Amino acid sequence: MISLENTQKISKEFGSPFFLVDEKKIKENIDLFNDTFSEYKGKFILGYSVKTNPLVGILKIMKKYGVVSECASSIDIESSLTAGYKYSDIVYAGLFKSHETLNNSVTNNIKLINIESLQEAKELYEICKKNEKKIRVGIRIAFPSKTGIKSMMGITYDRFGNSIKMGEAFKVADYIAERKDYFEIEGLHCHPGSNIKSSKIYKIAIDKLYDVNEYLINKHNIEIKLINIGGGVGIKEVKFYSLFDYGFSTLFKIFGKKYEINENNFSQKKVLSEVVQYLNKKFSKRKNFPDIMMEPGRALIGNALDIYCSVVLKKETESGNWLIIDAGTNILSILTLLTEQHEVLTSSTIKEKKTYSIAGPLLYSSDIIARNLKLNLTKEKDFIVIKAVGAYFGSQSSNFLFPRCSNVLMTELGEFKLIERKETTGDVLLRSIDL
Numbered sequence: 001m002i003s004l005e006n007t008q009k010i011s012k013e014f015g016s017p018f019f020l021v022d023e024k025k026i027k028e029n030i031d032l033f034n035d036t037f038s039e040y041k042g043k044f045i046l047g048y049s050v051k052t053n054p055l056v057g058i059l060k061i062m063k064k065y066g067v068v069s070e071c072a073s074s075i076d077i078e079s080s081l082t083a084g085y086k087y088s089d090i091v092y093a094g095l096f097k098s099h100e101t102l103n104n105s106v107t108n109n110i111k112l113i114n115i116e117s118l119q120e121a122k123e124l125y126e127i128c129k130k131n132e133k134k135i136r137v138g139i140r141i142a143f144p145s146k147t148g149i150k151s152m153m154g155i156t157y158d159r160f161g162n163s164i165k166m167g168e169a170f171k172v173a174d175y176i177a178e179r180k181d182y183f184e185i186e187g188l189h190c191h192p193g194s195n196i197k198s199s200k201i202y203k204i205a206i207d208k209l210y211d212v213n214e215y216l217i218n219k220h221n222i223e224i225k226l227i228n229i230g231g232g233v234g235i236k237e238v239k240f241y242s243l244f245d246y247g248f249s250t251l252f253k254i255f256g257k258k259y260e261i262n263e264n265n266f267s268q269k270k271v272l273s274e275v276v277q278y279l280n281k282k283f284s285k286r287k288n289f290p291d292i293m294m295e296p297g298r299a300l301i302g303n304a305l306d307i308y309c310s311v312v313l314k315k316e317t318e319s320g321n322w323l324i325i326d327a328g329t330n331i332l333s334i335l336t337l338l339t340e341q342h343e344v345l346t347s348s349t350i351k352e353k354k355t356y357s358i359a360g361p362l363l364y365s366s367d368i369i370a371r372n373l374k375l376n377l378t379k380e381k382d383f384i385v386i387k388a389v390g391a392y393f394g395s396q397s398s399n400f401l402f403p404r405c406s407n408v409l410m411t412e413l414g415e416f417k418l419i420e421r422k423e424t425t426g427d428v429l430l431r432s433i434d435l
């Protein structure tokens, strides 16, 4: 947490709430991947999943440290180009790729397009033919995961990429391999989930990619150069509710208590080292080790942003003592909040403690950030800091009732610099005026 003096200064100048981006943390996160993968016997390519937080100021930092941009839409691509990336540094991978964006990617010689379906492969082939351009492609393989609380809610990963079980992966592989005039198969890709805290899931993904590669070798004599095992690495600062945790936290809420998820033994370094060892073993039979790519989002940016909010109102009701802050689920996405636990701090230094629930300023009942936290006695105009909100919060924020907030960078030298200003009401109305 930065000093109260700096918090007051920044919120006065750039508005409250504000996201604070810590460049030093981003660099440490990048180093952890590169250092761990230095044990891999082939080449390692680190990408950044831009949609996790596509701020141009963040992309500039990623570019500075040699991280490849992995884009899922034209917004991601345009943000990357604005940050100084070239098409030749960009991997394009997304469930729906618009015709126009595919066309631009082909004509500008994008580094790689990861193909999601046979339908997309056919569309892309026509685009290449029309433009007389041969391009490098990867095939995204679906990860058949069915675990965790999200999948119980019907939220699964199996529609992303091409299913091995349903045969789609092999159909796409055949289609591409038989069209060498416009396609060069460079990669196989599988993104196995989010907030993963064990190497087991990556080992399943690696086995799947290996099997498709064997198929390509045996049937088409094609040995894949690039194996991309996606993103998804968890961070220790964000605790993810398991079904068990969810049940207990609901019970605790009923009794006015806070439930703490216990995940103390998670280490990113350990998980990644196990992945590296597995890759070294798995590909040891090959003449050349393939290049390995990862494109984490959360693990590069999640713990590098905190949000600083002001207490705008205090209320004592029959359900507890409420601190109403100026950031609600307009800025901190409700689905993410329901599945993750984030540390919350107060700027108050009063030693006396009180139990508070924290809610946003929106006019619906689920606009709740946290329940039953024991904090120092907090008053209006104090600041509440919600930690490790770099992944998916800013990019999914909306201007429901209030404009989106600013992002301020704390540089490696400890200086503060605005990298995205607060939205104005004028920005919000811009699309309606002049019609």
Ligand SMILES: Cc1ncc(COP(=O)(O)O)c(C=O)c1O
Binding pocket: 049, 052, 093, 191, 193, 194, 195, 230, 231, 232, 233, 295, 296, 297, 298, 299, 391
């Ligand atoms: C293809 C792909 N790669 C990488 C990521 C980043 O995931 P995470 O932020 O969990 O690392 C995602 C997120 O959904 C994704 O779809």
